[in-house]
Amino acid sequence: MAKRRKKKKKIKYILLFLFILIVGLTCFYLFNKESFLGQIDYDINGDITYYDRYGIHLNFNGEFELNEEYNSPTLVLSNGRHEEIIDWDITDDGGNYSFKTSNYINEGINLEKLDIGTYYLLVKVNKDDESIYFPLINKTKYGNISYYTLTNDGNKKIDITWDKFEGHEILAFHVKSINLPDDVYDITIDPGHDGNDAGMIVCADGSVPNKQGKCASSQTYKESDINFTVSEALKNELESMGYKVKLTRDSKDDTVPTYGDMGSATTANATKSKFNFALHHNSTNIPGGMSSTHGLEVYVAGKSNLDLANLLVSNITKYGNTNVSTKDEFKVKNGIYQRFSDDGVTPYYYAIREVGGIATGAYVDGSNETYGKNPYFNSNDTAESYLIELGYIDNVKELKNILNNPKGYARGIALAIDEYLKKE
Numbered sequence: 001m002a003k004r005r006k007k008k009k010k011i012k013y014i015l016l017f018l019f020i021l022i023v024g025l026t027c028f029y030l031f032n033k034e035s036f037l038g039q040i041d042y043d044i045n046g047d048i049t050y051y052d053r054y055g056i057h058l059n060f061n062g063e064f065e066l067n068e069e070y071n072s073p074t075l076v077l078s079n080g081r082h083e084e085i086i087d088w089d090i091t092d093d094g095g096n097y098s099f100k101t102s103n104y105i106n107e108g109i110n111l112e113k114l115d116i117g118t119y120y121l122l123v124k125v126n127k128d129d130e131s132i133y134f135p136l137i138n139k140t141k142y143g144n145i146s147y148y149t150l151t152n153d154g155n156k157k158i159d160i161t162w163d164k165f166e167g168h169e170i171l172a173f174h175v176k177s178i179n180l181p182d183d184v185y186d187i188t189i190d191p192g193h194d195g196n197d198a199g200m201i202v203c204a205d206g207s208v209p210n211k212q213g214k215c216a217s218s219q220t221y222k223e224s225d226i227n228f229t230v231s232e233a234l235k236n237e238l239e240s241m242g243y244k245v246k247l248t249r250d251s252k253d254d255t256v257p258t259y260g261d262m263g264s265a266t267t268a269n270a271t272k273s274k275f276n277f278a279l280h281h282n283s284t285n286i287p288g289g290m291s292s293t294h295g296l297e298v299y300v301a302g303k304s305n306l307d308l309a310n311l312l313v314s315n316i317t318k319y320g321n322t323n324v325s326t327k328d329e330f331k332v333k334n335g336i337y338q339r340f341s342d343d344g345v346t347p348y349y350y351a352i353r354e355v356g357g358i359a360t361g362a363y364v365d366g367s368n369e370t371y372g373k374n375p376y377f378n379s380n381d382t383a384e385s386y387l388i389e390l391g392y393i394d395n396v397k398e399l400k401n402i403l404n405n406p407k408g409y410a411r412g413i414a415l416a417i418d419e420y421l422k423k424e
């Protein structure tokens, strides 16, 4: 009996100790946080004039004024204990500073790299050998953003919020681990066209299909079906690498609207995907297998860093056993293309333009009834978008290569994505 009482007492002490420890740590944490926010100089502040999240990156443009007492400004993400310097391009015009975190839409702060915790985006300056932090104020019409990290490395949610500390605005990054919601994905694949719209129809022997789209002397192939076959194989490849993947349609015969809730131009953003890949096959519209044009074309948005596009080209040509396109029009470099509307800025393909929101220049808002609604046309929180023309199916030789090896093309795309994300 005495022994048991002793044991009970011991447990009581352990519980009491744990209670004091938890209370103590909580107080220490809260005090630390408060004291860091209390150290910030709210008399000075800068402006954020633009910001967006495109893919895995977050970008800011902004400005501030400093007199001569202050020098060496740096942009930091800090909570007093952990501090990270953020790269920026900064110009000083007699104390009027303007900055941007990148010249490319798909560079900037890599959200995948943030550790669990709360951080503040601040400018750090020196005055009399002392470091001073000041906040950045939101001068854009955009509010808070929630980002979910890629699933192959545990799930984190990052709430990028304009918080208040004693009435002062301060931009906070709250990074916590979570269970990923069912309707959030890493990557969206859009198999171009659908059950209602075949895209190009071709005959295996290079002859011309009849008016009903049927070939008299050989097998008939629809672009929409080939796009789906490669997309499905790509989904399997990426899932085996640990990514969560959404297809804009689930079968060859499925029909998909362009806009609306889960359209080919809106699914990536509705699912908070980090990337959107629209897969197509090209044609020159010269009937009868006459096309001598052939090869791969990867279309990218303007102001893009080409790292992922380069990897797509090298891996697809290798595993698809194919070549870069022989076409020169719109070519930026081998296999990589940028096609714009007449304004020279807005991407020609909606799969890049509309998915990209303000980063790429989306403009369909649903006011024109021939288009559906794009809820993300003015969004600053969108997926990084690519359109890939895997090859020319009106080139008989290339059609055969694609039909024989759809998994090779898919493997090339998946390895490119994985390599890019592991390198970043």
Ligand SMILES: [Zn+2]
Pocket: 192, 193, 199, 200, 223, 280, 281
């Ligand atoms: Zn197409």
